[in-house]
Amino acid sequence: MSEVPPRAATAAALLIDALRRAGVRYLFANFGSDHPAIIEALAADRERGLQAPAVVLCPHEYVALSAAHGYAAVTGEPQAVLVHTDVGTANLGGAVHNAARARVPVFVFAGLTPFTLEGELPGGRNTHINHLQDTADQHALVRQYVKWSYDIRTGRNVPQLVGRALQLATSAPAGPVYLTGAREVLAEEVPVPEVAADRWGPVARVPAPEAVVDELIADLQAARAPLVVTSYLGRTQSSVDKLVAVAERLGVPVVEYNAEVLSFPHDHALHLGDDPHPFVAAADVVLALDTDVPWIAASAQPPAGAKVYVVNEDPLQESIPLWYLPADHHVRADSGLVLDQILDRLPAGEDPRAARRAAEAAAAGRRIRAEHERAAAADMAAGRLTPATVARVIAGLVDEETIVLNEAISVAPEVWKHLPRTLPGTLYGNRGTSLGWSGGGALGIKLAAPDSTVVAIVGDGTFYFSVPSATYWIAQRYGLPVLTVVLDNGGWNATKRNLRRQYDGGAADRTDRYWVNLQQSADFPGIAAAAGQARGTTVTRFEDLEDALRAGLDDVAAGVPAVVSVRLDPISHQAEDPV
CATH class of the missing domain: 3.40.50.970 (Thiamin diphosphate (ThDP)-binding fold, Pyr/PP domains)
Structure with a gap:
């Protein structure tokens, strides 16, 4: 026709x-x-x-x-x-x-x-x-x-x-x-x-030069303390299993820094969390694989003599005016193809060096996870509403196939520590820096995965930026139910943290004058209800948290958008300027 x-x-x-x-x-x-x-x-x-x-x-x-x-x-x-x-x-x-x-x-x-x-x-x-x-x-x-x-x-x-x-x-x-x-x-x-x-298809995917792949394999095999840092390799979901296979065969640990998607299962023994800096500083071979900023140079860098490989579709980050990362190889290639190349070239049989590296990495991973457990357990025992306890409770209510969006900004790492994901396609963040993406982003994800439960975890500032009047109208109009969990700390914590990094103990810090205080007076569930007939509640006591979250999940299962706002300790008590 x-x-x-x-x-x-x-x-x-x-x-x-x-x-x-x-x-x-x-x-x-x-x-x-x-x-x-x-x-x-x-x-x-x-x-x-x-x-x-x-x-x-x-x-x-x-x-x-x-x-x-x-x-x-x-x-x-x-x-x-x-x-x-x-x-x-x-x-x-x-x-x-x-x-x-x-x-x-x-x-x-x-x-x-x-x-x-x-x-x-x-x-x-x-x-x-x-x-x-x-x-x-x-x-x-x-x-x-x-x-x-x-x-x-x-x-x-x-x-x-x-x-x-x-x-x-x-x-x-x-x-x-x-x-x-x-x-x-x-x-x-x-x-x-x-x-x-x-006849208008995309440009074909590009592999790495074979000589570079062979050099990378040799360096990883000979390394004492190798490391892979990635942020978005898992955008191609089939690449996750490939990275697992490479890591296991070579005994190389993986850090997901500023994760946009799941690139490595969080419960894997070779997963070393989300902070690369302690490991970068001791590494002798680093593979920066699909990541924009594998480490902050002012915090840590590989030691002198370490080999560094940058593998990316755009290894020079050409759209960012000020960006550089000294490396032995900047490789413009498709990461999935590079992993295939590595797997195809690895010799069969056990490598005792790989086994030693894997054992050391697994021990480090256990220490990291134990520290996370101790921190959350203390908050749970005390009945405190914190990002860790909220994430822990959510983790106990959702299954491994639930899709979680994390736009909690300053506490986003805490969310992933206590709400680990294990399957490709179940974790999404925003690599951009314009807050509020998760409002419409969650709707697009639900539209693409209609049979999945979608949970978005955001900050109060993020919720404002997401244009909730439009977000929840669309959700209700087109039947796109998402559970939004708002971590309401009463302000822009990222701004406060950056002030303290630069002027710790200065006038603003001493006098609680950050001008980040959004108060905790907005009825976020009420905004969503007015815009799109969403259901929800505001939680102020830890003992009410699980029931509220369970009810929200029941609502979205029934096809109704839901918002659970959780009142955390406020980050500022600054009085308003007289106007």
Whole structure:
């Protein structure tokens, strides 16, 4: 069946058809005055029985892009985000930063203000806002975050532009792309070009040079204290088992630093937690595998003479202006292929050196986990509401297949220490730094994994940033129930911590004047209930925690979004400035 008229179509119809043919399933849309031709094309599709791509209405653009980001994080498949001219593009805000830093493929389309104003062409300016939305360079709002941006200038090559956009978005390193089109162009009726959607695939994955792989294997085999540091190898879920196999065969421990996904099972004997610095400082071979910042140079560095390998799709982090990591080899390669290369070259049989390294690493891992246990046990025994006790209680209520998002920021490491995940695809974080991603991100993940229980753990500041009025409206409208657990410490702890790192004991620290105090007066479950009929409660006593969390999990199992807000000790008691 032909999915567009056989001889002619509008540019807007060709745009939608090209996305459909490329496999895009969802349009996360916030429509505006620039989209009449697109809306008409979608309506005509529905009349002809074409239901894809499905439209997911999003009252805020930040949530729309975050949802597309979450969907791509699970599936690797780019979805489309439609926004309104310059103002809708501006409302994407930090979400486009997140998508860029996380290297997720997303297709963003925005209209441009009409370029005729005397009735010369269909779609020309017809309201005063068309003048006010005319900017000198709309693309500048996102240019430093997108891999490619362009403007549709004629409908005659729209399928080719969509093909190029998605090809660039999905080629490593993946990322968002941005396409625009004015109303006059979108309304243009043109002959339908013949374009094969299956000939616009991403660039092929690249292995490492064989000589480098052989040198890496030899160095790891001979090492006294080797170390693998990773943050997002598990984005390709099949790579997790490969890393486990390499680590076991070579007796090499793994640290997940600032984990975006699960890259190594947390209960594995060779897992050494999330802090690389004690081990980096003593390592003689370090493999930085799919990680942006394997260690903080001001905290620890490998000793002189240590061999360092950086393996990444972008080993020089070309999108970050100030970044460097001295290494013996910077290797631009696909991590999964590199692990295959290592496994293919490893000789059969037991290696006593590997067994010794594995035993030493396992002992270190046991010490780390024992310390975590002691810290949490003390809080549990005392009945304190802390990130550790909340994570421990959640861990006792969910199964190993539950998907957990962690955007708790300053206490995110505490969450992973006490809520360990073991299966690929059950842990997600945000490699970007624009807080609030988990609101829409959790919805996109639930959309991609509808049969999974999804739990998002956030801070109170994160909850505000997530645009909850839009997040919970979408959750209720489209049946995307997620349990959100808010760790409410009454403010921005990351800001306080950074102040103390730089001015410990200074005037702000001595007098509790951090200006981070958000109080603990907001009814977070009430906000979600008002926006999307979510259920929930606020917990102020440890003895009520388990029942509240259990009820929240029951709610999402029944298809209802839920929010459990947990009041922790406040980080500041600063009085407000008089205003």
